[in-house]
Amino acid sequence: NDSIYDYIIVGAGLFGAVFTQQAVKAGKKCLIIDKRRQIGGNLYTENIDSINVHKYGAHIFHTSNREIWNYINQFADFNNFINSPLANYNGKLYNLPFNMNTFYQLWGTQTPLEAKAKIAEQCKKYDYITHPANLEEHALKMCGDDIYNTFIKGYTEKQWGRRATELPSFIIKRIPLRFVYNNNYFNDTYQGIPVGGYTPIIESMIKGAEVQINTDYFENKTYFDSLAPKMIFTGRIDEFFDFKFGKLEYRSLHFEHERLEINDFQGNAVVNYNEFDVPFTRIIEHKHFEFGTQPFTIVSKEFPNEYSKDSEPYYPVNDERNHTILGKYKELAKAYGNISFGGRLAQYAYFDMDDTIEAALEVARKEFKFIK
Ligand code: UDP
Incomplete structure (x- = not known):
């Protein structure tokens, strides 16, 4: 040809x-x-x-x-x-993913035994859910009310623009419960x-x-x-x-990028904002990805929204x-x-x-x- x-x-x-x-x-x-x-x-x-x-x-x-x-x-x-995002809820900071640090910050539990007992107590009332049909049921059965209401419901519903009862649970599989003091968000080898x-x-x-x-x-x-x-x-x-x-x-995102004349805005690359009423889902401070030492910083607020022809498709x-x-x-x-x-x-x-x-x-x- x-x-x-x-x-x-x-x-x-x-x-x-x-x-x-x-x-x-x-x-x-x-x-x-x-x-x-x-x-x-x-x-x-x-x-x-x-x-x-x-x-x-x-x-x-x-x-x-x-x-x-x-x-x-x-x-x-x-x-x-290593990605170790924080979660900001009602002005208080918590470690992610859900691990011993998070449980300590939520409940004051110090040992894995105490944390497991607390979670078992939280999950008990959801024993009746044998086959979780959606993200909300899955999360409640797995972690109970406190974790779900603090970290998951608001964040998920604003990110996806849909009720957690209308979403599939696999979306959330990447944040399991971890009973060691380890803030590495991912479980991967590399x-x-x-x-x-x-x-x-x-x-x-x-x-x-x-x-x-x-x-x-x-x-x-x-x-x-x-x-x-x-x-x-x-x-x-x-x-x-x-x-x-x-x-x-598709779900879309838009970003507000801002340069600030300070060397460090939030001391971490990623801080999630988990309340539904805060319109953005996270603030990224880019220099931390490469351990930057510049005298200024650049931060980006991430706002989720529905995809339309004037935005970019993401999810x-x-x-x-x-x-x-x-x-x-x-x-x-x-x-x-x-x-x-x-x-x-x-x-x-x-x-x-x-x-x-x-x-x-x-x-x-x-x-x-x-x-x-
Ligand atoms: N998620 C959550 N709370 C958090 C972070 C994540 O409930 O603080 C859930 C939420 O359902 C979200 C999913 O996990 O849609 C994946 O989020 P992540 O930020 O890991 O995904 P990315 O947008 O980075 O692909």
Whole structure:
């Protein structure tokens, strides 16, 4: 055929970049396009006077998959940052995830035995819930009233814009109860922040491909379709199919970034605000991701809101209605053998970065039968 490229990759986020890296390595000619003014998708970090600002929200790399950890370490040095967010509720600070520190701060319990007894007492009245049908039932059965009402209900309902009784419980699986004094939010073997931010990783992954930013696939679909026999599509799957089965819902975020002329605002990278009435879910202080010593600081307040055409899609909404619609799009996608749909938007999945890399490498493996 007379195509100019072997692959066109729509979207220069993590999925697109990983696939591109593999394709270039396999000797393929690639064009990667993105409608934004910069590459990196929501991983994009901007270096502002030596602080790497996570412009689309905090990204902390963590995985237990050694292959994925080795893979990402080819593109950056990772520091030993450990995510230990705090929770602010009614002006009081607590440690997360739920561990012996949290229990001490909540109830004054000091030993694992005391904490377990307290939680058993809190959960007793929810024994009748044998098969939790939603996030609220799951959380109450697992941790009882105090933890649920202080840390979970308000945060969850403002983040998702839905009642906790309407949400699936897997959303919360990453905050289990822990009976040691350990504030490491994640349970994974490997964790860190790339020194210098995420944007250089994406840059180095797509080196060797042709890159066009400020380029909206949907404004010139027929043209882009003609450039390569195969496509990796990482945008919204509902938009790809012109919303023919209806729109999928996403939660969105907006950030208020602010520079402050003090060296430290909150003494920690992440502080959650767990009350429903506080309109933001967390404040990120970016310098702490890289142990910065600048005389000033940059903080970002994160406000959740419903996705509309003027905002960016962040989280898929995992409820019945959306899953039914998604199923129809997935079925339709099977007929497009020359297109791989990948990433948070095209797979409509609440992926972490390691999941995204794994999924992209899997597609590459099928295409090129090797991985490195
Ligand atoms: N969550 C919570 N309280 C917290 C932090 C998290 O209830 O202080 C729950 C909440 O349901 C949220 C989910 O855990 O939607 C995942 O939150 P996390 O901040 O870990 O996810 P991210 O937005 O970073 O992917």
